Amino acid sequence: MKETENRGRVPRLRFPEFRESGEWETIPLSQLAKRSTQKNNRGELNSVLTNSAEFGVVDQRDYFDKDIATQGNLEGYFVIEKGDYVYNPRISKMAPVGPISKNNIATGVMSPLYTVFRFNNSHNDFFAYYFKTTGWHQYMRQTSSTGARHDRVAVTNGDFMAMPLPVTLLEEQQKIADCLSSLDNLITLEAQKLGALKTHKKGLMQQLFPAEGETVPRLRFPEFRDAWQIRKLEEIADFFKGKGISKADIDPQGQTPCIRYGEVPRCFKWVA
Structure with a gap:
């Protein structure tokens, strides 16, 4: 975003159909x-959610691979519905003022240490992406302070809800959200393809080299059908024999692993 002379705000990149739509406003959250602030008073809900800086809102059991909260003590937890937002005041390298994420999972409960809020308009993915930027960080730094624990931000509910947010036409907000969502989907598909290729490569490596106790690989190119041989490393490689040098000279602190020629055991390598 950039500011004009009269303090109005417009993005540096804008879809053509909105270039004449005027400046964006700044409205408090x-x-x-x-x-x-609805509490899980009767303890009916036992699905505990957490807000991870890296993965967003996730099920606590899936994220930590165990229950962190005591299941019998969830009455004081906030109820968070699908579509709600949550602020985690914990500071991390990925979230220097704590993350704000949208709950895209299901209804559950959240620790009372978190701030849960719900937009008046259900079409609000625009803000989910905005909270992934650093545009709101400066306000949090100026308004809040580190709490009793140095790894958490201390901010009053009033100051948090007074956070200024950029607002434009609903149609433009939705256009931006749709654009970024399509990129997320593309990234997910490409990541799946990359994962499949890595799995395929791993399988090939296991078959293109002889397994332990075998003399030929399970998978072989047609033009190379002759049996493989077992050779000693010294038969197929030369060692550089220069001036003698001690390990202390190589690494006085002894922090880098070092093996000299005389310490190399008899090694074998498969050769075609």
Whole structure:
């Protein structure tokens, strides 16, 4: 975003159909959303969610591979519905003022240490992407302070809900969200392809080299059908024999692994 002379805000890159739509506004979060303070009083909900800086809102059991919260003590936890947002005040390298993420999983409960809020308009993915930027970080730094624990941000509910957010036409907000969502889908598909290729490569490596106790690989190119041979390393490689040098000279601190020629055991290598 950049500011004009009269302090209005416009993005540096804008879709053609919105270039004449005027400047963006800045509106406090409290006018766009409300805090969700419903407690799990009867303990009916036992699906504990957490807000990870890297993965967003995830099921606690899946993320930690175990239950962190005590299942019998969830009455004080906030109820968070699908579509709600949550702020985790914990600081990390990936989230220097804590992450804000949208719950795209299901209804569950959240620790009372988190701030849960719900936008008035259900079409709000625009803000989910905005919270992945650093545009709101400066406000949090100026308004909040580190709490009793140095790894958490201390911010009052009032100051948090007063956070200024950029707002434009709903149609433009949705266009931006749709554009970024399509890129997310493409990234996911490409990541799946990459994962499949890595798995394929791993399988090939296991078959293109002889397994332990075997003399030929399970998979072989047609033009190379002769049996492989077992040779000593010294038969197929030369060692550089220069001036003698001690390990202390190579690494005085002794932190780098070092093997000299005389310490090399008898090694074998498969050769065609």
